Amino acid sequence: MPRTHVMRSNLPFRRVGLMACLVILLAVAVIALSRSDARSRHEAFAATSDTAGTTTPPFATAPAASALDDPTSAAYTPGQETILRSGDGKLAVRMPPGALSETATVEYRALVPMPSTSVQVFRQFDLTAHAGTEPARPIRTFDAPLTLTLHYDDDEVRGLDYRTYTLAYFNETEDRWEPLPTEHDVANRVLTAQVDHFSIFAGQANPAYALQGMVQNFQANLNAGSAVFSYPFQLPPVPGDSLPGIALVYDSSAVNETKNHRDVASWVGTGWDVSLPHIFYNDELSKYFLSLNGIQGELVQNSDGTWYTRSDSNLKIERSPGVATSSAKSAGTGADAGGGSATWSNPGNITGSDDSRATAAYPNPSNNLDATNFGLSIPSGATINGVQVSIEKGTTVNSGATVTDTTVRLLKAGAVVGDNKASGTAWPIADANATYGGSSDLWGTSWTAGDFTPSGFGVRISASQSGGDSSHTIAVDHVRITVYFTPETPDVFGLFSTKSAGTGADVDDCCGGPAWSNPGNITSSNDASAQVTAHVNYASDSLQATNFAFAIPSAATISGIEVQIERRASAAGIRDGSLQLLKAGGVAGVDKRDNSVDWPSTDTVRTYGGPTDRWGVSWTPADINASNFGAALMIGAAPNSPLAYVDHIQIKVYYADLPSWWTVRTRDGTTYEFGGGGAWNQYIRNPGPRTWRYDLRAVTDVHGNSATTTF
Numbered sequence: 001m002p003r004t005h006v007m008r009s010n011l012p013f014r015r016v017g018l019m020a021c022l023v024i025l026l027a028v029a030v031i032a033l034s035r036s037d038a039r040s041r042h043e044a045f046a047a048t049s050d051t052a053g054t055t056t057p058p059f060a061t062a063p064a065a066s067a068l069d070d071p072t073s074a075a076y077t078p079g080q081e082t083i084l085r086s087g088d089g090k091l092a093v094r095m096p097p098g099a100l101s102e103t104a105t106v107e108y109r110a111l112v113p114m115p116s117t118s119v120q121v122f123r124q125f126d127l128t129a130h131a132g133t134e135p136a137r138p139i140r141t142f143d144a145p146l147t148l149t150l151h152y153d154d155d156e157v158r159g160l161d162y163r164t165y166t167l168a169y170f171n172e173t174e175d176r177w178e179p180l181p182t183e184h185d186v187a188n189r190v191l192t193a194q195v196d197h198f199s200i201f202a203g204q205a206n207p208a209y210a211l212q213g214m215v216q217n218f219q220a221n222l223n224a225g226s227a228v229f230s231y232p233f234q235l236p237p238v239p240g241d242s243l244p245g246i247a248l249v250y251d252s253s254a255v256n257e258t259k260n261h262r263d264v265a266s267w268v269g270t271g272w273d274v275s276l277p278h279i280f281y282n283d284e285l286s287k288y289f290l291s292l293n294g295i296q297g298e299l300v301q302n303s304d305g306t307w308y309t310r311s312d313s314n315l316k317i318e319r320s321p322g323v324a325t326s327s328a329k330s331a332g333t334g335a336d337a338g339g340g341s342a343t344w345s346n347p348g349n350i351t352g353s354d355d356s357r358a359t360a361a362y363p364n365p366s367n368n369l370d371a372t373n374f375g376l377s378i379p380s381g382a383t384i385n386g387v388q389v390s391i392e393k394g395t396t397v398n399s400g401a402t403v404t405d406t407t408v409r410l411l412k413a414g415a416v417v418g419d420n421k422a423s424g425t426a427w428p429i430a431d432a433n434a435t436y437g438g439s440s441d442l443w444g445t446s447w448t449a450g451d452f453t454p455s456g457f458g459v460r461i462s463a464s465q466s467g468g469d470s471s472h473t474i475a476v477d478h479v480r481i482t483v484y485f486t487p488e489t490p491d492v493f494g495l496f497s498t499k500s501a502g503t504g505a506d507v508d509d510c511c512g513g514p515a516w517s518n519p520g521n522i523t524s525s526n527d528a529s530a531q532v533t534a535h536v537n538y539a540s541d542s543l544q545a546t547n548f549a550f551a552i553p554s555a556a557t558i559s560g561i562e563v564q565i566e567r568r569a570s571a572a573g574i575r576d577g578s579l580q581l582l583k584a585g586g587v588a589g590v591d592k593r594d595n596s597v598d599w600p601s602t603d604t605v606r607t608y609g610g611p612t613d614r615w616g617v618s619w620t621p622a623d624i625n626a627s628n629f630g631a632a633l634m635i636g637a638a639p640n641s642p643l644a645y646v647d648h649i650q651i652k653v654y655y656a657d658l659p660s661w662w663t664v665r666t667r668d669g670t671t672y673e674f675g676g677g678g679a680w681n682q683y684i685r686n687p688g689p690r691t692w693r694y695d696l697r698a699v700t701d702v703h704g705n706s707a708t709t710t711f
Helices: 011-034 038-047 621-625
Strands: 072-076 082-085 091-095 104-111 120-131 137-139 141-151 166-171 176-179 182-185 190-197 200-205 228-232 247-251 272-274 278-282 287-292 295-301 307-309 316-320 325-330 333-336 358-361 369-372 383-395 402-412 415-417 432-437 458-466 473-486 492-500 503-507 530-533 542-546 556-569 576-583 586-588 604-610 630-635 643-657 661-665 671-675 683-685 690-700 706-708
Touching (some): 072 082, 082 104, 307 316, 369 473, 542 643, 556 576
Antiparallel strands (some): 082 091, 091 141, 141 190, 166 176, 166 200, 287 295, 325 473, 358 473, 383 432, 402 415, 492 643, 661 671, 671 690, 683 690
């Protein structure tokens, strides 16, 4: 019930009441004024712009507004599709046949973009529709959705974050921009959205950077509470738009949060980084860190083996412990385990494929044949991926009889477990292998590495006959099991291997210079040297050191190579002529010669290259392990025929054994893969701690579209 207010005839109270009324009326007037027609305010803003249709943008280097294109119009007829295009052809409004039930005129008019404190408008326009002529009746809503398609140019969006491009309409009631669900075709620079009404529309995006001294709402990390800032780089388009975000980024947490151990500035400055997605390992802290699309933080492992960022970023992070492999063994023991009506004769004959068989007559059904003692040795901590059983079996000819499996089940600790893989396929007349399970089939149970070692692990087999008579016999010649697993192989950083040359040879590379005598003497430091007499005009032949017998693990990443040469000269004037590595028997990469100093007069070891120096060449472990990997040395021309001596050549290879790789899944279903299969390509040494880097290798979106990356 409404209240009744009684006015007293007292002048002071009347004055207060009148003043209150005036204040209320003034407030209402202000509110009404602030909610006046948005189009009038947009027109007023346009009227204050210069004749070119431009205005000072709210961001210092935001895209400048171009001259406005001419208004356009189109006639809509019910039952027919109509397309309204802007004067410059960049905007298209597609009206379906059922958009209206009456004829109408639709109009487009370009507007000068209004400034905004949170988003940048790069194209603004007004769409109107009306029916009739005198007077024209405005139409604001439609019976079926219309499709807006906006093409943009690079100049229009310069300085904007392409990941935030969207179409929006101006909500006149709330006096704000409302984003529309927008499809963004990055490759063709097209924004598409559907609308059911006409209003003022715009293309807009977040700036890639902000005004000095300002942190805007889109520049706050809501997980860590830090100020973040990025300038994105535009990348070539890929299927599904599954692009990683590459940007110059700043995060204040890298400066003011000492607990995250980011005590080493990046190469672009403290707090700043170029966001090439990667995971890196800090060998001083023995910790992993993630850098992905503006997220940077230490990786912490859960008790279930999964990982997360210390300031949780809602990512699902997994590390694969190694490269999947397998182990296959034949049964060491065969035994009749009862349970049927036909006993197995010679069950121990199943240990080899040699036509010496275990047999059972008139199997209706047969007893169980247990194959055990496979001698498998699966590394402790390995992840079991699957188990495969191969049975070489057959039957005798008996008209009208068919034999099929009754039981094919695995044994764990002597007891049957998991699925019965028995097949309804008839056993063959001649011996043939039948395979059960596979590389990713765990037979409906769980396994550890220790389950396969005891004698109680194996497989139980039985069969049944239908039809025929009691003269029928079944036979098993051989049983073999393959276990597929991924070893728990830890990443090992900072490894190196040093080897002496196994072979030394003189090779005339080009110019018929002086040859090396006794080149094979370079294989050890024993004062028995290879030697050459310098020529006054020509460099020497090449002294090639090979057969170093390296055994670098196949999953390793090569980080650097050193060549150590023990050498001396009989007199002044001997200097390096050339020093290069040999890859596949040919010289490759940077020439590391130092022709600025003479060789010493006594045996001295000179080192070329280093822990992070790959001599300008990409190396794999196979390249290093090859017999024709090595080094090639020449001396330069020198007067007075001095002698050059080389006693010993060694090579030191620096590497990391990195069998693991990482997968990071975001909430929208995108999967990022880092490293994997020994494919990493960088070793980075910053001032202070060393960091080994797993680079991004592939990105897969929720629809299965995939792109590989190389940085």
